[in-house]
Amino acid sequence: MKxxxxxxxxxxxxxxxxxxxxxxxxxxxxxxNEESLKKAKEKELIKEGFKDGKEIxxxxxxxxxxxxxxxxxxxILDNKENFKDGALITDATGVKKFFIxxxxxxxxxxxxxxxxxxxxxxxxxxIDFASSQVFKGANYILTPISRNKPENLDLVEELVYKLxxxxxxxxxxxxxxxxxxxxxxLPHAIAVGLINSDVEGRETGNFIGxxxxxxxxxANINEDLWSELFLENKDNLLNSIDNFEIELDKxxxxxxxxxTQTLKELFIKSTKRREKL
Amino acid sequence: MKxxxxxxxxxxxxxxxxxxxxxxxxxxxxxxNEESLKKAKEKELIKEGFKDGKEIxxxxxxxxxxxxxxxxxxxILDNKENFKDGALITDATGVKKFFIxxxxxxxxxxxxxxxxxxxxxxxxxxIDFASSQVFKGANYILTPISRNKPENLDLVEELVYKLxxxxxxxxxxxxxxxxxxxxxxLPHAIAVGLINSDVEGRETGNFIGxxxxxxxxxANINEDLWSELFLENKDNLLNSIDNFEIELDKxxxxxxxxxTQTLKELFIKSTKRREKL
Numbered sequence: 001m002k003x004x005x006x007x008x009x010x011x012x013x014x015x016x017x018x019x020x021x022x023x024x025x026x027x028x029x030x031x032x033n034e035e036s037l038k039k040a041k042e043k044e045l046i047k048e049g050f051k052d053g054k055e056i057x058x059x060x061x062x063x064x065x066x067x068x069x070x071x072x073x074x075x076i077l078d079n080k081e082n083f084k085d086g087a088l089i090t091d092a093t094g095v096k097k098f099f100i101x102x103x104x105x106x107x108x109x110x111x112x113x114x115x116x117x118x119x120x121x122x123x124x125x126x127i128d129f130a131s132s133q134v135f136k137g138a139n140y141i142l143t144p145i146s147r148n149k150p151e152n153l154d155l156v157e158e159l160v161y162k163l164x165x166x167x168x169x170x171x172x173x174x175x176x177x178x179x180x181x182x183x184x185x186l187p188h189a190i191a192v193g194l195i196n197s198d199v200e201g202r203e204t205g206n207f208i209g210x211x212x213x214x215x216x217x218x219a220n221i222n223e224d225l226w227s228e229l230f231l232e233n234k235d236n237l238l239n240s241i242d243n244f245e246i247e248l249d250k251x252x253x254x255x256x257x258x259x260t261q262t263l264k265e266l267f268i269k270s271t272k273r274r275e276k277l
Numbered sequence: 278m279k280x281x282x283x284x285x286x287x288x289x290x291x292x293x294x295x296x297x298x299x300x301x302x303x304x305x306x307x308x309x310n311e312e313s314l315k316k317a318k319e320k321e322l323i324k325e326g327f328k329d330g331k332e333i334x335x336x337x338x339x340x341x342x343x344x345x346x347x348x349x350x351x352x353i354l355d356n357k358e359n360f361k362d363g364a365l366i367t368d369a370t371g372v373k374k375f376f377i378x379x380x381x382x383x384x385x386x387x388x389x390x391x392x393x394x395x396x397x398x399x400x401x402x403x404i405d406f407a408s409s410q411v412f413k414g415a416n417y418i419l420t421p422i423s424r425n426k427p428e429n430l431d432l433v434e435e436l437v438y439k440l441x442x443x444x445x446x447x448x449x450x451x452x453x454x455x456x457x458x459x460x461x462x463l464p465h466a467i468a469v470g471l472i473n474s475d476v477e478g479r480e481t482g483n484f485i486g487x488x489x490x491x492x493x494x495x496a497n498i499n500e501d502l503w504s505e506l507f508l509e510n511k512d513n514l515l516n517s518i519d520n521f522e523i524e525l526d527k528x529x530x531x532x533x534x535x536x537t538q539t540l541k542e543l544f545i546k547s548t549k550r551r552e553k554l
Contacts (some may be wrong), residue, residue: 207457
């Protein structure tokens, strides 16, 4: 099986590392950045790297795309004529519903696209921060669509287990986006809001403990990727933010009213939920 | 120097552990919980434990109080007549301005109270979760008042360095409360609001990655302690929540208006601030 990984950033780079460790040898890379291709080849993570991958795409059995959502669409458009008949494509995109609709509008009929999302990542971008370790023990989500062939879904699922993920779930794209809006995008919005709300010029660094450090870690955020992710999932994310603000306002009102009892009830509820995680 | 630690919970327990490691031997404990006293004595962290500490308080040169704010006040009231002339008291209370005012109203004139706050803690309560390790490398804040004797401030500062803290800052109580409202209480309010905003019955645990896990860790919260802390610092905390909501609303509006440019600017700002921490 000839595998081509498109986009050798932090996620694509982690894919080629995990593929190598899992024993896959017929692996190629495509990236606009020549430095990334060079690094991947020097470490023998790929057999060959391409800036324009037309030729290798023609031979690829499996294409793993690790690009920003908008660039995935562009990649499909650019290569419509190049895909091998029956080729299998999968992705790592963090939003699904509208993204899938867009892709299906342009995808050739003889190509099967298995939409996936590794629940693993890093704040930093680029192949230098790639690591097969982030995949180990992590969750993987597949969002099957009616035209997917069962054997191709199984193939991607098996591959993903070999790469170190511990659980693969198949769910509807709508449910994926609803959950991701809550467990991933909302925390990122909160972290950004928290650190941006600091008063300019205070010596905050002298006062912080683990809590502030933990809550702002993901405020270090790739602006190109996350602006796309937020806008592609806007209804779910806005809904999550609204629900969060309702809960925060409960706390705010309890404080304002010196309402110890309500505060305690909110804390007991949050403690129970956290312990259940 | 005879040292008495009052309240052998997670912080008081950590104090007696760190005191032992630092070579202090004349250390005693007071707690209403007999089990905690027994554990502390078995581990030779204290010479003797007392449920009612009147007698040992009469001999104490330094009293370290690790109780909830309200109980600190009660402890001072209960022991007004028992303190040794010239005794030194210090605390670990996470709020200062109103707390200090309350204490000064009831503190005997011949007692010096050095108000302090170790910037270290744990989600769990009780001596079983105490550890001298949480103090290592952490920040310590002292909030001196005019009646503190300089030599007593120096004594507490030196002690704290010996216990493993890496930086001791002396600041005004008002500034302490403003900063703590932002770096500690606001994150706790956010974590509680985030996890409480989850829709009941969803299988959230199957979807979470590090971001949700990090942002909700402190949603496991001691409801008695934190309801007191929030209400004792209500103006600062409400102000911090308001500022946070203003920033979150900027993100919300940018999403609603498909305003990629503003989103990116907010992300670039948060990334720069996080990297500077």
